[in-house]
Amino acid sequence: MENGAGHPEGLLLDAPSVGAPAGRRPRADAARNRAQILAAARRLFAEKDPRAVTMGDIARAAGVGRATLYRRFPDTASVAVALLDEHERELQGAMMTGPPPLGPGAPPDERLAAFYAAMVDLLDRHLPLLLGAETGERRYTTGAYAFWRAHLRVLLREAGAHDPEALVEPLLAPLAPESFAHQRDRAGLPPARIAAALAWSARRLLGGQVR
Amino acid sequence: MENGAGHPEGLLLDAPSVGAPAGRRPRADAARNRAQILAAARRLFAEKDPRAVTMGDIARAAGVGRATLYRRFPDTASVAVALLDEHERELQGAMMTGPPPLGPGAPPDERLAAFYAAMVDLLDRHLPLLLGAETGERRYTTGAYAFWRAHLRVLLREAGAHDPEALVEPLLAPLAPESFAHQRDRAGLPPARIAAALAWSARRLLGGQVR
DNA sequence: GGATATGTGGACACCATGTCCACTTGGATG
DNA sequence: CATCCAAGTGGACATGGTGTCCACATATCC
Structure with missing residues (x-):
């Protein structure tokens, strides 16, 4: 854990999956x-x-x-969240302790690009679940979302961005399931192209030099 | 109209308000x-x-x-759309024929920043209506949204962005009403700060030089 | 094997939706 | 001014989802 500045550790979903009471062994x-x-x-x-x-x-x-x-x-959203839990935990692990550029060690613009790529992959594979889980404002109250936000905040600060706190949301917004669904299914953009566009903007936004 | 490359003219909402039949004078x-x-x-x-x-x-x-x-x-969303109609038309007019930087004549990064500022203002003043109007995927099918998209596409092309078609959505996503509501009301960010962050990213993304 | 907490499923009341239809009313026509 | 009809109106209805309650069943502990 080489990021002294307070890496978001406690935010990893460690609750034993939604809907599974932790008390004792279930019947x-x-x-x-x-x-x-x-x-x-x-x-x-x-x-x-x-x-x-x-x-x-x-x-x-x-x-x-x-x-x-x-x-x-x-409600149905909670069921979807329980189904997503495993996959999101996996990604969170890779972001915190996996190899760069997704994990620590790479420059912030590359890490952001890698994060985008990983999220596009997650969206592409589990879009129905994500759509079912993140109806309306629920998106913002889920544990996973807090984790993504904390991660971006660290990257933004590291890159010396103007106002990390206010930039987190705009950088996360393109990953809203509804937005991805629209791009992939209605506009017909292949996920790779979406990821490429996001990577491009990641480098423009956080990269040290243009071009 | 100095933009020869096909400014999105026909996309302006010209229908006589939702819910008001055009046939003859109503009773x-x-x-x-x-x-x-x-x-x-x-x-x-x-x-x-x-x-x-x-x-x-x-x-x-x-x-x-x-x-x-x-x-x-x-449905209720259509009522909200009818209420928004006037305000959105106004903004669309300013974007097409108003003074720069919102209207034509300014460099694309400045126009994007101005667009963001105008949209944040619209969101700030009419958030309840926008939330009522844009539930779920409806956001993407409304006439106004097509207009914003066309506008951004022009700006992106003008700035020589990597893949305008795929970048439009990510640039528009931060303006989703739900996202703005979260930033302003739950995170407590003042609209001016949101607009400033968006302006910063607009310049990073489309500006010729950094800084 | 009996006691008990836990889990189960049908029933119920509530609320929103969207449609239907008998009635009313504005306004054009003679 | 009386008449007519199309447009407009509002209550009633059927449908379907939600969330809660309660009597019953069944795993697990003693």
């Missing part, structure tokens, strides 16, 4: 149901508009009652 | 009701969470039946 049937719920939800989110999936849909597809579902997840 | 009571609906809606959007305003709310506050409301507006 066998409860665990089985939880697995069924997640499997069914993953299927549903993929096959129809993720924002149109209802609690009833998930319960029916999982073969459980609605109240059973409500016991663990307050 | 007196219909016009009165329409005015009441818009006035009531403006009030409602301002005083509670704009995304929680329902068609029933608007109808009740306007003193008309729900079906009367549905006759003109298919």
